[in-house]
Amino acid sequence: MELRSYIDEHALDVPSIAVVVDFFLISKDGVVTTTIDRDVDFTTPLDPDAAKCPVSRLLEGDISVRTFARHQSKTKGILYAGEDITVVWRPAFCEHSERCFRQLPQVFDPRERTWITPDGTSAERVAAQVARCPSGALDVRWPEGAPSPGPRD
Ligand code: SF4
Structure with a gap:
């Protein structure tokens, strides 16, 4: 939503963005972690002017958006x-x-x-x-x- 707002606010030519969410559980050493990976895909090439904006500079190349579940446990380490x-x-x-x-x-x-x-x-x-x-x-x-x-x- 923030990315869409930025694109709209700056009138950039980015007609659509596809987001795929992969939701899965990882069980390791008896601890189950919920993992959500979000993959962001610009479905069309960016306009050359849009490529100058800070967001598109950040998004050059492969993009990996990951989401982690944070453990609150205070177990020994x-x-x-x-x-x-x-x-x-x-x-x-x-x-x-x-x-x-x-x-x-x-x-x-x-x-x-x-x-x-x-x-x-x-x-x-x-x-x-x-x-x-x-x-x-x-x-x-x-x-x-x-x-x-x-x-x-
Ligand atoms: S920030 Fe470091 S300690 Fe924390 S999950 Fe990543 S690699 Fe592990």
Whole structure:
């Protein structure tokens, strides 16, 4: 709907958009996760002028729109302690979205044996990235007395 509104508002020549939704359950280690993948397809090539708009620049090449169900469980995970913040990772919930290490590689590096280094940047930035984990596999622990993290951005 937001994309359609943007297209209409800027009078772009995009007559139709097809969206296919794939809804399925993944059962892994006794945890069932509802997964919804949305595939967006522009059914006609974009007008050259439309190609200059920020939305179409974002949508160049293959587009993959994914939807994740977020776990709220506080079950135990693996702790990665830093000086100002500790990151908790619950591998059973990880959906391998790659979001953490693509957006904050100085902290999350799956090529390393200890793949999370919380001291790689500020604790606030680490907390903000953890909040973006779509599956709820990541969490943080603040030291006693430290200010609590802000809302998810
Ligand atoms: S962002 Fe979360 S779900 Fe995605 S790879 Fe990292 S830990 Fe796993």
